[in-house]
Amino acid sequence: MNQFMSPEILHALPPIGGMDDSPRGRVLRAAAYLFHEQGYARTTVRELALMVGIQSGSLFHHFKSKDAILCAVMEEAIIYNLQQMHNAVDQGTTSTERLKGLILAELESINGKTSHAMSVLVYEWNAITEQQQEPLLAMREEYESLWIKVLDDLKQEGKVDHDTFICRRLISGATFGTALWYKPNGRISIAELAEVTLTMAMRG
Numbered sequence: 001m002n003q004f005m006s007p008e009i010l011h012a013l014p015p016i017g018g019m020d021d022s023p024r025g026r027v028l029r030a031a032a033y034l035f036h037e038q039g040y041a042r043t044t045v046r047e048l049a050l051m052v053g054i055q056s057g058s059l060f061h062h063f064k065s066k067d068a069i070l071c072a073v074m075e076e077a078i079i080y081n082l083q084q085m086h087n088a089v090d091q092g093t094t095s096t097e098r099l100k101g102l103i104l105a106e107l108e109s110i111n112g113k114t115s116h117a118m119s120v121l122v123y124e125w126n127a128i129t130e131q132q133q134e135p136l137l138a139m140r141e142e143y144e145s146l147w148i149k150v151l152d153d154l155k156q157e158g159k160v161d162h163d164t165f166i167c168r169r170l171i172s173g174a175t176f177g178t179a180l181w182y183k184p185n186g187r188i189s190i191a192e193l194a195e196v197t198l199t200m201a202m203r204g
Contacts, residue, residue, distance in 0.1 A: 018080070028069070033051075084108070098153075099198060178193065
């Protein structure tokens with residue numbers, strides 16, 4: 001058996017949001033992992049079923065097709081992390097705290113429990129049709145609007161000097177770039193990394 005398809009790996013993957021321990025959620029957790037490790041195109045329905053521990057045909061009790069599974073992985077990643085963003089904004093008592101919370105939530109989404117699904121969302125985006133992308137883009141717009149609102153507030157307070165759209169793009173580049181080099185057991189924690197990113201974002 002391919003090392004990527006071991007059922008033991010699925011058991012070790014943390015359940016979150018719609019990628020829980022339900023039959024549907026287990027399929028999505030396995031799909032996020034395999035699509036990340038092998039790529040969407042190279043992962044077969046048989047391999048996915050093998051990792052979940054079911055017959056290939058049983059996958060289609062939950063999803064109409066392989067690309068429907070891919071869309072669901074992307075959707076669940078956005079839904080879960082959008083809620084984390086809303087929580088960060090709701091819990092912050094100042095604009096600075098809200099920005100720090102957003103940065104921390106985004107870093108955790110990229111390097112934490114949803115890292116596989118977020119990677120799939122970024123790198124397999126062109127594997128779905130424009131029609132399939134539309135509802136995901138609508139959620140993405142809501143996600144980004146939270147950032148722009150907080151950055152606009154900081155700009156009005158004189159704590160951010162630059163165009164807020166550009167500022168957000170720079171923050172996004174920094175946070176998503178950590179997927180290439182950040183190590184959970186390395187020299188800096190996610191919380192410390194969020195502090196560094198916040199300082200860079202608010203520096204005049």
